[in-house]
Amino acid sequence: MAHKKAGGSSRNGRDSAGRRLGVKRFGGQEVLAGTIIIRQRGTRVHPGTNVGLGKDHTIYATVHGVVSFHEGQLGRKYVSIVEAPQAIAAE
Secondary structure, rough: OOOOOOOOOOOOOOOOOOOEEEEEEOOOEEOOOOOOEEEEOOEEEEEEEOEOOOOOEEEEEEEEEEEEEEEEEOEEEEEEEEOOOOOOOOO
């Protein structure tokens, strides 16, 4: 039985595909309700007002408006949506 691996093959050379995490909409951008703002592993950024938190910690908009990032207590980062004024219904 060989005690040294024969040449010609390698046990390296594979990797998993990137998970496409990160900020998808930045501060000041307008978003529609349901738009994904951040994909993350764990709550690196916490949900503020008018945003929801998915089971995989994805943060998404719950209303139409403008994205706003801010820092809260204990140095935590938060993202919120500042609601856009409702369009006046045409009469």
